[in-house]
Structures are given as structure tokens and as C-alpha cells.
Amino acid sequence: MKILSKSQAFKQLSILITKSQFDFFSEGKFWHIKNIPLQKKFNLIKAGLDNFFPGDVSLSQPSGCMIEPTNVCNLHCTGCWTKNESDNKNAYFLSVEGFKKIINDLGANLLFIHLWGWGEPFLNKNIYEMIRLARSKNIVVISSTHANLQFDDYSIENLMKSGLSKLIIAIDGIDQDTYSKYRIGGNLDVVLHNVKKLVEYKKRLSVPFPLINLRMVVMRHNQHQIEEFLTLGLSLGADIVSLKTMCDYRKDGVNAMFPTIKKYQRYAMDDESNVIDDIKNRYYCNRPWRRIHFFANGDITPCEFDFKREYLLGNIYNDQNLNSLWNNSTAKKFRYKFLTNIDKISFCNKCPYKNQIVWDPTVEFHYLTEAAKL
Secondary structure (H helix, E strand, O other): OOOHHHHHHHHHHHHHHOOOOEEEEOOEEEEEOOOOOOHHHHHHHHHHHHHOOOOOOOOOOOOEEEEOOOOOOOOOOOOOOOOOOOOOOOOOOOOOOOHHHHHHHHHHHHOOOEEOOOOOOOHHHOOOHHHHHHOOOOOOEEEEEEEOOOOOOOHHHHHOOOOOOOOEEOOOOOOHHHOOOOOHHHHHHHHHHHHHHHHHHHHOOOOOOOEEEEEEOOOOOHHHHHHHHHHHHHHHHHOEEEOOOOOOOOOOOHHHOOOOOOOHEEEOOOOOOOOEEOOOOOOOOOOHHHHEEEEEOEEOOOOOOOOOOOOOOOEEEOOOHHHHHHHHHHHHHHHHHHHHHHOOHHHOOOOOOOOOOOOOEEEEEEEOOHEEEE
């Protein structure tokens, strides 16, 4: 993520003040927000000040968040941290009441919600109501799925009518053998069947959203299928097809799955040893001043990579206003350490965005419909 230049920031500020409009980029698309109310407008101005003058106290409240509907998943993907790194030994499903708490306390300042975490979001049957609640506050909601689920007609219609802004569907191969090398336990036929039903219902209901984004994480074993994947997206009627770089999962042997095509490599690395080069130019991260993360059990942290709750800000099920947690002693301690000695924060030191040589981990987007191009 790149920080805005002063000229870009002043241009956005001018449009925000005079037209009450704001554009931001998330998951391959510029989202244009109109009729921004006064409170959200002031918060965005403060967020701009945080960008240029970051301190241990954030002037603004979070303008975005990631919410984990559940930490449960029915696949065993090779690189995923869900079952290996998290301290959560129990299955959790975020309640509608917990989600309402987030929206009621923070919703007036939120621009977007990424509705996913370390589990499969759509295993939480309340996700459709959560989406509707967020969209009622004019918040852009983006979710993702591996689509290895038995979506019935009721669920798909519910999804299409929920107002979801965008749905990312992970398809990492065009045949079962290639697909299952990473998506262990997954069935590609089930995924493709679900995509067809989603597109069919979207057309039947004549709704422009959610944008359906088929995404491939490019790896050594599937890189030869890129062109066929693009053709597949067209044939299925997807709105967007995207290609994402594979991240460093800090696990033995996983980096050997990195693609050999340079364009789709997130890092500069030695091709023989699979050792990632340590580069001086850091990924610019403004998450400590912009985003907050909610785990499925209600725990609140500054980042989704803080699996072990080293900087636990609080829990949504406690009787407290979430706005007050944003600048509590733990939050201030985290930002101070982030600014002065970032490598001493374990999850920052191991961050998969560290040492990346690409601006956005998803390096290629193909917009296939007019709705996606807007």
C-alpha cells in the first residue's frame, strides 16, 4: 500500500469537502462513495493527518476493518495458518449481536469491511444478515470463499439480495489434480457448480452486485494454466478474474511452491534455495491508524496476523464502547513500537507483506463486465 502524495491528498480533500465524495481502492477496484455524512467526513480528514503525522495516538477512528465470521474451515490448504499458528483451539462463530455491536459503535466512520479471516466465512449461517446490517450503513462489504459448500437456492438468493459489494472465489487450478495440490480436501466440480448458480441467480434477479471475482493464487504447479483460467472466467460469466502472488507462509517447503514466472512473484528470491531477499524499501503499512481486526470469538487486535493476541485491545462481548479501545494503552503501545522498533513486533517481523516487490499482492485484474469496469 502506498501513501498518498501531498498533491493527491489535497485533491481528495477538496472533493471530500466540496462534494462529500470519496474514492478508495480495495481488492482491485476503486469504490466511489457519495453523500458522505459530516462525521465520516471529519474522520477521513483526521485519517489524512494520521497518514502524514503518525503517532502513538490515532486522531481518527478506523475507516476499515476485517471481521472474521468463523475460524472454522472444511479444507486444509497448504499454507493456511488457521489450524497451525492460531492459539484458538475451539471453533467460534461470530454472533449477529456481536456484529451489531461493531456496526453500532464503529459503523458511522467505516468505509469498508473485509468479511473474512482464518476460516471459511460462509460456514457462518448468519453472514447474510451481517452483510445487510453493514450495507444499511453504506459500508462497502467484500467477502471471499473457497466455495466448497453446499449452497442451496435459498442461500444463494439470500446472498444476491444481501447487497454484498464483491465476492472473491478462490480457484487455484482448472482441473481437480492441479486444484487440490493446494486446496486440500476441495472439490473443483462443487466450486464450478456454485459459481454457475451464483451467476445464474445474479442474472435472474438483475442485480449488479456482488461483483463475482474468480481469483487464482499463482503457484509453480498451476502457472501453466493462467490463460485457461482467464478463459474459464469468461465462460462462467464472472465479473472479474484476478491473479494473486503467493505469500511467504514461514513454513518449511511452502516457498518451493512459488511460481517461476517473475511477473507473479511477490518477492525477489534465489530460485534454487527459495530464500527471499531482504530488501530495504519497506511495505508502507497504515493499518495501525486505519484498520482494526475482529476474531470470531470477539477478540480485537490491530492486525489479523496477531493470531496470538500479543496486542489484545479488548473483546466485543464486553460492555464497553469499541471506540474507546482504539486509543487504549495497548493500542498506543503497539503504535509506538511500530514506529520505533517494528521488527520487535513478532507478527510485523514475519508479515507476508514484508520484502514484497509488488505494490499490490494481486498483480493482475481482468474486468469482464461493465459493472466491474465502473
